[in-house]
Amino acid sequence: MASEFDLIRRHFIRPTHHSVLGVGDDCAIVAPRAGFELLVSTDMLVAGTHFFADTDPEGLGWKTAAVNISDIAAMGGEPRWITLALSLPAADEAWIAALAKGFADCCDAFGVDWIGGDTTRGPLNLCATVFGEAPAGAAIRRSGAQPGDEIWISGQPGLAALGLQSLLGRIVLADAAREACLTALHRPQPRVGLGLALRGIASAMLDVSDGLAGDLGHVLESSAVGALLEEDLLPLNALRAAGADAEQARHALFSGGDDYELVFAAPADKRTDVLVLAAALAIPLTRIGHIVSEPGIALATVGGTREPISARGYDHFPG
Amino acid sequence: MASEFDLIRRHFIRPTHHSVLGVGDDCAIVAPRAGFELLVSTDMLVAGTHFFADTDPEGLGWKTAAVNISDIAAMGGEPRWITLALSLPAADEAWIAALAKGFADCCDAFGVDWIGGDTTRGPLNLCATVFGEAPAGAAIRRSGAQPGDEIWISGQPGLAALGLQSLLGRIVLADAAREACLTALHRPQPRVGLGLALRGIASAMLDVSDGLAGDLGHVLESSAVGALLEEDLLPLNALRAAGADAEQARHALFSGGDDYELVFAAPADKRTDVLVLAAALAIPLTRIGHIVSEPGIALATVGGTREPISARGYDHFPG
Numbered sequence: 001m002a003s004e005f006d007l008i009r010r011h012f013i014r015p016t017h018h019s020v021l022g023v024g025d026d027c028a029i030v031a032p033r034a035g036f037e038l039l040v041s042t043d044m045l046v047a048g049t050h051f052f053a054d055t056d057p058e059g060l061g062w063k064t065a066a067v068n069i070s071d072i073a074a075m076g077g078e079p080r081w082i083t084l085a086l087s088l089p090a091a092d093e094a095w096i097a098a099l100a101k102g103f104a105d106c107c108d109a110f111g112v113d114w115i116g117g118d119t120t121r122g123p124l125n126l127c128a129t130v131f132g133e134a135p136a137g138a139a140i141r142r143s144g145a146q147p148g149d150e151i152w153i154s155g156q157p158g159l160a161a162l163g164l165q166s167l168l169g170r171i172v173l174a175d176a177a178r179e180a181c182l183t184a185l186h187r188p189q190p191r192v193g194l195g196l197a198l199r200g201i202a203s204a205m206l207d208v209s210d211g212l213a214g215d216l217g218h219v220l221e222s223s224a225v226g227a228l229l230e231e232d233l234l235p236l237n238a239l240r241a242a243g244a245d246a247e248q249a250r251h252a253l254f255s256g257g258d259d260y261e262l263v264f265a266a267p268a269d270k271r272t273d274v275l276v277l278a279a280a281l282a283i284p285l286t287r288i289g290h291i292v293s294e295p296g297i298a299l300a301t302v303g304g305t306r307e308p309i310s311a312r313g314y315d316h317f318p319g
Numbered sequence: 320m321a322s323e324f325d326l327i328r329r330h331f332i333r334p335t336h337h338s339v340l341g342v343g344d345d346c347a348i349v350a351p352r353a354g355f356e357l358l359v360s361t362d363m364l365v366a367g368t369h370f371f372a373d374t375d376p377e378g379l380g381w382k383t384a385a386v387n388i389s390d391i392a393a394m395g396g397e398p399r400w401i402t403l404a405l406s407l408p409a410a411d412e413a414w415i416a417a418l419a420k421g422f423a424d425c426c427d428a429f430g431v432d433w434i435g436g437d438t439t440r441g442p443l444n445l446c447a448t449v450f451g452e453a454p455a456g457a458a459i460r461r462s463g464a465q466p467g468d469e470i471w472i473s474g475q476p477g478l479a480a481l482g483l484q485s486l487l488g489r490i491v492l493a494d495a496a497r498e499a500c501l502t503a504l505h506r507p508q509p510r511v512g513l514g515l516a517l518r519g520i521a522s523a524m525l526d527v528s529d530g531l532a533g534d535l536g537h538v539l540e541s542s543a544v545g546a547l548l549e550e551d552l553l554p555l556n557a558l559r560a561a562g563a564d565a566e567q568a569r570h571a572l573f574s575g576g577d578d579y580e581l582v583f584a585a586p587a588d589k590r591t592d593v594l595v596l597a598a599a600l601a602i603p604l605t606r607i608g609h610i611v612s613e614p615g616i617a618l619a620t621v622g623g624t625r626e627p628i629s630a631r632g633y634d635h636f637p638g
Contacts, residue, residue: 026391029453042436
């Protein structure tokens with residue numbers, strides 16, 4: 001069996017493109033650009049909690065990088081550098097090689113230098129920390145939403161949740177849809193280009209990791225506002241077409257996580273800008289409601305009633 | 320039981336002193352100083368591998384911050400920001416509060432802003448990522464040691480290893496020494512001030528986390544040189560006085576980890592500077608040998624012979 005240092009050398013040392021010093025010393029060294037702020041986020045993925053222990057390691061590597069990079073996208077930042085610490089029950093080299101490949105492929109796809117990490121023995125756990133840059137003051141926070149702003153969501157949230165339900169045998173999906181749902185679950189695409197393009201347009205933004213209701217709730221709480229969503233604007237059709245019934249589709253949209261789409265608020269007079277952006281980037285951007293001053297999330301139904309939507313997303317330690 | 324978000328809010332959100340945005344958004348935001356480079360290091364601590372599952376949580380919190388901050392010290396950087404991701408089997412609030420206190424106390428002691436993290440459910444695992452700053456080009460790497468440079472070690476390495484041996488019941492320490500050894504094990508003090516002061520003096524440096532032989536071996540390998548240590552210079556007396564026999568003392572020094580002392584090389588004409596620094600900082604700095612061109616570590620014994628020292632420190636996945 002190869003030693004820890006051999007394993008690191010063989011699989012975890014990749015060429016860097018915009019770093020001063022990569023793997024191999026006490027610290028990596030990078031040179032942040034003058035006039036930019038540094039955005040930092042860390043995410044830990046645990047076997048049995050976030051993924052099945054027997055999950056495909058290459059997909060797991062991709063996803064570990066992707067969910068971190070998504071946090072940079074969610075603030076309109078440019079992802080630049082990432083570290084990966086991992087704890088492994090055994091040094092299975094083929095598994096490690098596949099994990100490293102998936103992680104590096106995602107980094108390469110988004111121009112991120114993999115600059116360091118840590119490898120140790122223990123229950124399977126992956127912790128990445130990602131660093132992005134944005135011009136000083138330009139990062140899009142959660143706290144800027146104003147009453148009257150329109151609420152938008154990118155792509156097709158809910159697919160990853162349907163993929164998970166399908167793996168758990170709780171739903172039968174159409175064959176064509178099943179692949180799209182599993183791809184959404186295993187190979188999420190952080191919306192980096194969209195996040196960058198929304199600087200100057202979005203007033204508040206985050207990525208949907210724990211379900212639209214809970215994550216939108218974080219924006220609302222940070223901004224001290226509420227939301228009125230319109231049932232007939234919600235992107236439920238594709239979820240129904242995939243094989244979900246009305247309840248499953250709504251649950252996947254509001255409470256399913258793991259799509260890493262961006263939800264954002266933008267002033268109503270920016271609607272054309274948003275639609276132009278959607279066309280230019282070929283990413284669906286769906287207006288689903290608007291910000292109101294009353295706290296909480298309400299849904300204006302097609303029947304003309306208003307229903308409260310629970311703002312609780314997925315909570316690892318529910319009260 | 321409190322929810323994940325409540326727990327984070329209550330214990331993991333601390334005031335920051337030199338950060339743009341702390342916990343509570345997709346990313347933290349910091350403003351690196353112009354003309355400085357950013358040093359980045361990540362360390363993962365796993366229950367059963369790095370610490371006992373029933374270890375005191377406040378000490379564990381301190382140590383998790385300290386071992387990370389030590390990596391910044393080891394490059395002569397100024398530690399500035401840190402994140403903490405953790406996976407917990409259950410949300411025991413008293414335990415979390417103590418862990419957070421120890422972590423925050425160490426951050427405060429070294430002027431580090433705790434800017435973010437992640438909390439999830441799973442086997443106990445702590446992953447911190449720390450960011451420091453150094454003027455561009457000033458960081459002290461492992462790769463700069465030259466033949467003729469003298470080799471120095473700070474403080475009293477080996478105490479933490481004796482503390483661990485004592486906890487495992489493998490050694491009986493003198494009462495007074497036992498406390499010092501356990502403090503070294505549970506409350507390591509990163510050598511931040513020393514690291515900063517060694518800029519311009521040390522040619523290569525790292526912190527001793529896995530034992531002097533293995534870690535010095537990393538410096539030698541990076542610098543493509545070797546070391547000749549002198550037995551009569553080695554700081555073994557305090558280890559013997561603590562209750563270790565000759566073999567235990569030598570093993571604690573060469574193969575014991577967890578002291579987080581700094582080992583560094585410095586040109587021979589800097590010897591006075593180093594000794595002045597030791598006096599000024601009130602930190603013992605012991606010259607233990609010098610760099611040679613032949614690879615490997617050799618020990619010049621008091622008997623006049625030369626013995627090879629295995630450069631292998633602690634390896635989580637030994638070959």
